[in-house]
Amino acid sequence: MTRLLLVLTLAAAGFGQTGAFQTTNPNYPARNPFYFEGKIDYEKLGIVSPANAWEYMQRGIHRQDDLDDVEGATADYRESVGLNSLGKGSCQLVTAAPAQDFGKLDPPPCLFTVRLRLGFLLLQGSPDEAVALFREVLRIDPHRLEVSSLIGEAYEASAARAQSDAERRRFNEQAVAAYRAELEMSPVTAETMALTGDEANNAHAHWALAGIYEKLGDSQSAGSEYDLYLKATKWHSDVYPWRIPLARKKIEQLRGSATH
Amino acid sequence: MSQAIVRKPRVDAVRNRERVLEAAKAVFSAGGPDASLEAVARRAGVGIGTLYRHFPTREALFEAVYRREAEQLGDLAEQLKDEPKPVDALRHWLRCNVEFVATKKGMSAALALAAQASPELRSYTFGRLTKAASVLLDRAVAAGQSFMVRAEAVSLTGHRFPAGFSQERTAYIELTVKDDNGVLVYQSGYQVDKPHPETGESAPDGNLDDEDLEHLHAVVNPGSPTSPYQPGPAGNGHTNQVYELGPDSGPDSRVFSGAPRGLVLFRNELTRIFLPGEKVGRKDAAGNDIVLDRPHFEEVFSASFANAVDNYRSLAPLRPTLYRYEIQLPAAEELQALGLKLKGPLHVHAQINFEHFPPLFMRFLTRTTGAEGPAGHDLGLLNEQSIDKFLVNIRNIASDDFTVDLVEAQ
Numbered sequence: 001m002t003r004l005l006l007v008l009t010l011a012a013a014g015f016g017q018t019g020a021f022q023t024t025n026p027n028y029p030a031r032n033p034f035y036f037e038g039k040i041d042y043e044k045l046g047i048v049s050p051a052n053a054w055e056y057m058q059r060g061i062h063r064q065d066d067l068d069d070v071e072g073a074t075a076d077y078r079e080s081v082g083l084n085s086l087g088k089g090s091c092q093l094v095t096a097a098p099a100q101d102f103g104k105l106d107p108p109p110c111l112f113t114v115r116l117r118l119g120f121l122l123l124q125g126s127p128d129e130a131v132a133l134f135r136e137v138l139r140i141d142p143h144r145l146e147v148s149s150l151i152g153e154a155y156e157a158s159a160a161r162a163q164s165d166a167e168r169r170r171f172n173e174q175a176v177a178a179y180r181a182e183l184e185m186s187p188v189t190a191e192t193m194a195l196t197g198d199e200a201n202n203a204h205a206h207w208a209l210a211g212i213y214e215k216l217g218d219s220q221s222a223g224s225e226y227d228l229y230l231k232a233t234k235w236h237s238d239v240y241p242w243r244i245p246l247a248r249k250k251i252e253q254l255r256g257s258a259t260h
Numbered sequence: 261m262s263q264a265i266v267r268k269p270r271v272d273a274v275r276n277r278e279r280v281l282e283a284a285k286a287v288f289s290a291g292g293p294d295a296s297l298e299a300v301a302r303r304a305g306v307g308i309g310t311l312y313r314h315f316p317t318r319e320a321l322f323e324a325v326y327r328r329e330a331e332q333l334g335d336l337a338e339q340l341k342d343e344p345k346p347v348d349a350l351r352h353w354l355r356c357n358v359e360f361v362a363t364k365k366g367m368s369a370a371l372a373l374a375a376q377a378s379p380e381l382r383s384y385t386f387g388r389l390t391k392a393a394s395v396l397l398d399r400a401v402a403a404g405q406s407f408m409v410r411a412e413a414v415s416l417t418g419h420r421f422p423a424g425f426s427q428e429r430t431a432y433i434e435l436t437v438k439d440d441n442g443v444l445v446y447q448s449g450y451q452v453d454k455p456h457p458e459t460g461e462s463a464p465d466g467n468l469d470d471e472d473l474e475h476l477h478a479v480v481n482p483g484s485p486t487s488p489y490q491p492g493p494a495g496n497g498h499t500n501q502v503y504e505l506g507p508d509s510g511p512d513s514r515v516f517s518g519a520p521r522g523l524v525l526f527r528n529e530l531t532r533i534f535l536p537g538e539k540v541g542r543k544d545a546a547g548n549d550i551v552l553d554r555p556h557f558e559e560v561f562s563a564s565f566a567n568a569v570d571n572y573r574s575l576a577p578l579r580p581t582l583y584r585y586e587i588q589l590p591a592a593e594e595l596q597a598l599g600l601k602l603k604g605p606l607h608v609h610a611q612i613n614f615e616h617f618p619p620l621f622m623r624f625l626t627r628t629t630g631a632e633g634p635a636g637h638d639l640g641l642l643n644e645q646s647i648d649k650f651l652v653n654i655r656n657i658a659s660d661d662f663t664v665d666l667v668e669a670q
Binding site: 038064119186192196204232233240245 | 443444445446447448450452454455457458474477479481501503504505506507508509512513515516517518519521533535536537540542543544545547550552553554555556557558568570572576581582588590594597598600
C-alpha cells in the first residue's frame, strides 16, 4: 500500500512549463493521421493547464493510470471528446493522405484513444454512451481490433440491467452481432491456418458468444461456440485457465440437454 | 436563551479546532514539519493564541492531524463496505488514502517523534487502517466477484528499460493467482509449449523460451522472392499478419482502452501508421486483400515494415509505475460445474521476466532466410534448433508475493 502511494505521489510531481517550451519539446509530438494516439509520460509534456483535446486526453490518461483518479479522468476525457467532436465538426475523419502535413489539418483528425478510454470507463454505468463512443472509434479506424468486442461487452451490460425479457433479448442479440463483427476482423483462412495451425481465433469472443447463446436458450450455437473456444485455446491456454475444463463440461451438459 | 449563550463558544471552538487541523494538514503537507505555526494559524483564520489553546505543542498538532486523517479514512471504509461495486469502493478508498499519505509524508519526521512518544497512536492508526483495508479487500474476493491487483515496477537504471529499439529485449510481468490448493485462477504473461511446423518444430518440444507471449496471434511472412531484394514492405511483399488479440489481450488494451487487463510488457514498440489506400498486409474472410479507406495504426514485427516507434511502453528510469489487473473469480455455479471449491487465501505472485528476442521475430528471420524467403533458397542461417539455442530467457529478475483473503459470497 505504501509503495503504491509513493508511486502516485511521485507521478504527480515534476510538472513543467507550457507556452513556447512546447514548440521545442521533443516529447510533444507533431500530429500524425491520429493526432498522436497512445500515451506519453505526462511529466515530459509540461502541461500545466490543458488547452486542447489532445492535452485533455493526456491529462486524463495521467489521472487514470498514474493517480487512480477515475472521476478526474472521466471529466478530462469528456472535455477532450467535446473539443474533438464528430457531431460538432471540431474533428475530421481522415479518408486520404493529405497533400499538406497532418499537423495542418483543420479541423484536426479525430482521436480514437480518448473515445476508447472514456467508453471503457462508462461501459458498466452508461453502456449506451459507451457504445456510441466505440462506434465512433470504428469510424475513425475501422480495422482496430478489440473495439467490436467492447461494444459486445457494453450490450451485455445493458442486457444485465434490462427491465423486460424482450429488452434483454434485444441487447443480447446486439452483443452477438458485435462479437461476430470482431471475429470477422481476424478470420480463420487457409493462409492463417497454414501459418499458425490454429483452427479458431479469438478465444475471448467465442467464450462471450457461448455464454450469450446460453442465455438466449440457443444450446446448439452455445455448444458450437464452446467448441470453437476450445480450438482457439488449444495452443494458447487462457488467462482464466479454468474456463477450458469448464467449456468441456458445458459442451457435455448442452449435448446432454439436447438429447433429452 | 442562556443555554444558547453557553453553547455558542463551544461550537466556535470545535469549528476553530477543525479549521486549524485542516490548515495544518495543508501547510505541513506542502512545507514539511518545519513549516511555521503562524502560517497554520493564518491559513485557518485564527490567532496564534487560539492555535496554542487547542494544541499546546507542535507535536500535539501533528498527532491530532494524523489521528483525524486515520479516523476519516476508517469511517470512509465503513461507509464504502456496503457499496454494490467493491472494486469501485476500493478505488475510492485508495484515492483517499493517497491524500492521507501525502499528509503523513509532509510530517514524517515529526510524526516519527510523536509516534515514538506515543505507542498508543501507532497501534491506533495501524489498527484502524488495517481494519479498513481488510474490510474493503475482503468484500472484493468472494466467488463470482472481481478484485484488483496492483503491481508496481521500477527500473533502477539510468535509462528507459529495456534500452534499445523494437521487439528485441522485452521484459514483462508474469502474474499468477492460485488458491491455497494450487488451483490456477488467473495467469498473465504466460507462455504455452506448442508446435511450429513452419520452422521445423513438428510437436511441442518442452521448451517455453522459444514460445511467444500469448497477447497477440501474429505472423510475419517473408513475402516472395525478388531480384534484386528491395527493402521495405513493398519490396518483396512481406506482410505483417496480426490476426487477433490473444487470450492475454495485450498492452494495447491498457494503452488505448485504459483497461486493467492484458499483458504488461516493457519495450519500445515498432508500429506502423497505414494510410488510406494502403494494403494492411492480410486478407478478409472472403480472401480479398484488406485495402484501407481510413488510417490504421498497429504494432508490427519487422523493422522494415515500421514507420513509427512507441517509446513510451518501456519503463522510465527510476520512476515506479503502477499496473492494475482486474481479476474475475469464477462464479459459484461455475465452481460447482467444475467440482471445485476455492480455498483461501488466494496467493498472488508477480515476477518480471526478460527475453532477448520475441520468438515471433526469430521465426520471421528464419522464414526470411529460408527457402520461401526473398533469396528463393534456404540460406541455412536459422532453424528451430538454432532458435532454441539462441532464446534463453532470464526469468524472475524481481518478484513479489502476497495473499488475499477469500470469503463466502453473500
